[in-house]
Amino acid sequence: MTLLAAIGAAVLAWIAALGRFTIFVADTLSHIIRPPFYGAAFGRSLIQIGYFSLPVVGLTALFTGGALALQIYAGGTRFSAEAVVPQIVAIGMVRELGPVLVGLMIAARVTSSIAAEIATMKVTEQIDALLTLSTHPMKYLTVPRVLAATLVMPILVAVGDTIGILGGYIVSTQRLGFNAASYIQNTVDFLEVKDIISSLVKGAVFGFIAALVGCYYGMGADRGAIGVGRATKGAVVAASVLILAANFFLTEAFFNT
Amino acid sequence: MIKIAGLHKALGGKPVLQGVDLQIGKGESCVIIGGSGAGKSVLIKCILGLMTPDGGTITINDAPRTRDFMDDIGMLFQGGALFDSLPVWQNVGFKLLRGADKAQARDIAITKLAQVGLTPDIADRYPSELSGGMLKRVGLARAIAADPKVIFFDEPTTGLDPIMAGVINDLIRQVVADLGVTAVTITHDISSVHAIADKVAMLHDGVIRWIGPKAEIATATDPYLKQFILGSSDGPIRSRW
Numbered sequence: 368m369t370l371l372a373a374i375g376a377a378v379l380a381w382i383a384a385l386g387r388f389t390i391f392v393a394d395t396l397s398h399i400i401r402p403p404f405y406g407a408a409f410g411r412s413l414i415q416i417g418y419f420s421l422p423v424v425g426l427t428a429l430f431t432g433g434a435l436a437l438q439i440y441a442g443g444t445r446f447s448a449e450a451v452v453p454q455i456v457a458i459g460m461v462r463e464l465g466p467v468l469v470g471l472m473i474a475a476r477v478t479s480s481i482a483a484e485i486a487t488m489k490v491t492e493q494i495d496a497l498l499t500l501s502t503h504p505m506k507y508l509t510v511p512r513v514l515a516a517t518l519v520m521p522i523l524v525a526v527g528d529t530i531g532i533l534g535g536y537i538v539s540t541q542r543l544g545f546n547a548a549s550y551i552q553n554t555v556d557f558l559e560v561k562d563i564i565s566s567l568v569k570g571a572v573f574g575f576i577a578a579l580v581g582c583y584y585g586m587g588a589d590r591g592a593i594g595v596g597r598a599t600k601g602a603v604v605a606a607s608v609l610i611l612a613a614n615f616f617l618t619e620a621f622f623n624t
Numbered sequence: 625m626i627k628i629a630g631l632h633k634a635l636g637g638k639p640v641l642q643g644v645d646l647q648i649g650k651g652e653s654c655v656i657i658g659g660s661g662a663g664k665s666v667l668i669k670c671i672l673g674l675m676t677p678d679g680g681t682i683t684i685n686d687a688p689r690t691r692d693f694m695d696d697i698g699m700l701f702q703g704g705a706l707f708d709s710l711p712v713w714q715n716v717g718f719k720l721l722r723g724a725d726k727a728q729a730r731d732i733a734i735t736k737l738a739q740v741g742l743t744p745d746i747a748d749r750y751p752s753e754l755s756g757g758m759l760k761r762v763g764l765a766r767a768i769a770a771d772p773k774v775i776f777f778d779e780p781t782t783g784l785d786p787i788m789a790g791v792i793n794d795l796i797r798q799v800v801a802d803l804g805v806t807a808v809t810i811t812h813d814i815s816s817v818h819a820i821a822d823k824v825a826m827l828h829d830g831v832i833r834w835i836g837p838k839a840e841i842a843t844a845t846d847p848y849l850k851q852f853i854l855g856s857s858d859g860p861i862r863s864r865w
């Protein structure tokens with residue numbers, strides 16, 4: 368009986384948490400479409416989330432693209448199919464690895480900093496202070512970050528895809544003896560518009576998730592430094608898992624016809 | 625006029641406010657005293673609508689409080705609660721920045737900083753670069769920046785040395801007199817009571833235990849109030865560990 372009660376309590380708590388998160392999402396969306404809009408905060412978020420993420424996105428994609436080329440070559444050799452390296456690198460980066468890796472990097476870099484910043488504001492009463500200054504925290508803090516992340520992530524993913532393919536290209540032409548011109552030709556010929564669209568859509572969805580989850584955990588932080596730590600950790604874990612889950616469903620929707 | 629009746633609030637399963645009745649008249653300076661953890665901050669947050677009470681009513685000029693109430697108030701938070709991502713002048717001029725243009729908001733912010741004894745050169749500094757006393761002053765400047773009708777001060781002197789505490793008390797008394805506003809101050813610092821109160825209310829065990837004009841605290845017979853004023857360990861108030 369106590370075991371049942373414990374399971375029941377956990378399920379109820381989980382449903383309650385899901386309900387709170389759903390309300391938070393709906394609240395955010397409703398504030399996006401209502402004025403006022405804080406342009407300066409939006410601009411700061413664009414730079415923070417977009418521009419300053421470029422180095423980590425570039426490095427992650429470059430090394431992954433390179434490793435991918437090596438593995439495909441090694442695997443392909445067994446079936447005398449090593450010529451498919453350009454095609455598989457392109458499809459692997461654009462459809463899956465580009466958006467997922469950039470999404471996870473953004474969860475690590477952006478979700479954590481959003482959650483820590485807002486949680487610190489919460490525990491130092493800065494959120495209350497905003498309210499006493501007739502400013503809605505959802506409008507001033509959440510909307511600019513969520514909007515900026517959603518808009519800038521497709522660009523980051525496009526950059527990641529391109530640099531990932533470049534990583535594969537460098538390894539293939541320098542180490543594996545591929546011809547440079549035909550490598551590029553094969554990549555371009557093989558990629559479809561749908562691949563690229565799916566990549567960008569994934570980017571937008573992952574950006575939305577990363578920023579929203581950071582804001583949600585930050586706003587819900589308990590008191591004290593422990594509260595900030597817990598909010599940050601929870602946000603990164605939740606954003607990463609949600610991004611991977613969303614990736615599965617988006618892949619399913621785009622490619623499993 | 626702010627009228628509070630039968631206010632109840634429990635937090636973390638513990639009753640904090642258990643039927644608070646309090647009236648604060650227009651232009652009055654009311655100081656709420658009580659030990660730490662008595663629920664003074666919770667009471668102010670309920671009045672402002674930052675916390676939702678479990679029961680009771682709060683009316684402003686005989687009408688229920690609306691969102692617009694925030695447009696008429698200023699609040700000095702216990703820890704300052706300045707926005708550390710913004711320079712001092714944008715903190716002070718935060719409310720003004722939405723309406724007025726930037727240069728005008730900055731001018732007003734610098735005027736308000738001068739009113740609390742701060743020079744224009746700190747306008748472009750960030751809160752993390754300021755000392756505790758300066759933070760309180762900037763918080764005070766922000767609270768008065770938009771010419772509020774009611775100002776709330778949450779422990780304005782806590783954490784300051786006695787001289788700086790005296791300076792802040794004087795500043796509060798001065799801005800309250802100059803602006804003719806209603807002031808609600810919560811504190812456990814008796815020097816603040818003497819400096820800024822017209823009326824004193826003591827919060828204890830979730831209710832207003834004693835209320836009266838400042839002049840009467842010296843002659844009051846309530847054992848709780850007497851013990852608090854004298855700061856003695858001997859009396860009905862038990863310190864809880």
Ligand SMILES: Nc1ncnc2c1ncn2[C@@H]1O[C@H](COP(=O)(O)OP(=O)(O)O)[C@@H](O)[C@H]1O
Binds near residue numbers: 659661
């Ligand atoms: N957000 C909160 N969650 C849980 N308990 C709280 C919260 N805020 C205050 N409390 C509790 O309520 C009581 C009164 O707190 P507070 O109003 O801050 O006291 P003070 O009179 O020192 O300002 C304390 O026991 C405190 O632990």
Ligand SMILES: [Mg+2]
Binds near residue numbers: 664665666702778779
């Ligand atoms: Mg307090």
